[in-house]
Amino acid sequence: MPMLDAVESSTNGDSLDGPDQSTDSPPDARDLPSLMLSSCYPITLRFFDVCYRMKIEKRHKGGGSSNIRRILGHGPTQSNQTPTAMVQERMILNGITGMVSPGEILAILGPSGSGKSTLLNALAGRLQGRGFTGTVVANNKKLSKQTSKRTGFVTQDDILYPHLTVRETLIFCSLLRLPKSLSKKEKTSVVESVISELGLKKCENTIIGNSFIRGVSGGERKRVNIAHEMLINPSLLILDEPTSGLDSTAAHRLVLTLGSLAQKGKTIVTSMHQPSSRVYQMFNSVLVLSEGRCLYFGKGSEAMAYFESVGFSLSP
Numbered sequence: 001m002p003m004l005d006a007v008e009s010s011t012n013g014d015s016l017d018g019p020d021q022s023t024d025s026p027p028d029a030r031d032l033p034s035l036m037l038s039s040c041y042p043i044t045l046r047f048f049d050v051c052y053r054m055k056i057e058k059r060h061k062g063g064g065s066s067n068i069r070r071i072l073g074h075g076p077t078q079s080n081q082t083p084t085a086m087v088q089e090r091m092i093l094n095g096i097t098g099m100v101s102p103g104e105i106l107a108i109l110g111p112s113g114s115g116k117s118t119l120l121n122a123l124a125g126r127l128q129g130r131g132f133t134g135t136v137v138a139n140n141k142k143l144s145k146q147t148s149k150r151t152g153f154v155t156q157d158d159i160l161y162p163h164l165t166v167r168e169t170l171i172f173c174s175l176l177r178l179p180k181s182l183s184k185k186e187k188t189s190v191v192e193s194v195i196s197e198l199g200l201k202k203c204e205n206t207i208i209g210n211s212f213i214r215g216v217s218g219g220e221r222k223r224v225n226i227a228h229e230m231l232i233n234p235s236l237l238i239l240d241e242p243t244s245g246l247d248s249t250a251a252h253r254l255v256l257t258l259g260s261l262a263q264k265g266k267t268i269v270t271s272m273h274q275p276s277s278r279v280y281q282m283f284n285s286v287l288v289l290s291e292g293r294c295l296y297f298g299k300g301s302e303a304m305a306y307f308e309s310v311g312f313s314l315s316p
């Protein structure tokens, strides 16, 4: 289990794939949850020439409408229909290279459909199959089970139970995800720490809700999603559009929270659609994608100068 692994590595000094974070004395059991949340195993993520090709079915003109006719029962059946689709290969990611270190936030920027989510999946080791090529390494070693146990992935679409409160949601999750070796009291204590870390104290007893039942706000909902992943005390936190649907103040607050997580030694990679300038300033590095290609990778503060140097001056 990730948290125990982190603690184990800090007690016996056995480094699996990163620098030794050992302490001389074993942790006091009473402090275990807070220790788990404060200490984390540093991960430096590097990726080289990441490519992803996908076979996509292209329909001929009229293919779509014949499908609709078939669904409605007015068209040819599977057995007597003429083929209306051909398979084409599409390059979703094309030679993406970059890195992010502990304590840093790397932002993946780009328009819709540019490949941000696909790249995040590749970095989390979730892209498998023949279409994927390139190298992704954590602390100079190939992604392993240990690394994925230390990786938290916050997806764009959350799946939360609308009738549970924030607290119940996290307790339920902690009972399922935390190691059996922790007592229920310790798991609850981890939840307490995560609730305060993510600023969820004032809404801890509010239900999550959905489009039919009023519950927490959009920003709080995003925080619950992050809290969900924070329970396992990840070293690498990957977030897909965590600020989508938030106003600029809520987005800024959320990125401030990500900044404070980074300061505790976590490695953070997040995709973002249209960051405001004050949010942008908080990124240590940015990777700008367009149609699966990298337009820029480097310090956020140097991106403007770079684009100007290649003839694309940006308006304020």
Ligand SMILES: Nc1ncnc2c1ncn2[C@@H]1O[C@H](COP(=O)(O)OP(=O)(O)OP(=O)(O)O)[C@@H](O)[C@H]1O
Pocket (backbone or CB within 6 Å): 054, 056, 092, 110, 111, 112, 113, 114, 115, 116, 117, 118, 119, 273
């Ligand atoms: N399973 C799939 N089948 C077909 N096309 C796909 C699939 N997955 C991704 N794509 C295509 O790959 C491209 C990149 O998708 P991706 O979701 O990575 O983009 P994105 O930058 O995250 O977009 P958004 O900001 O809208 O979430 C898109 O054009 C998308 O249509």
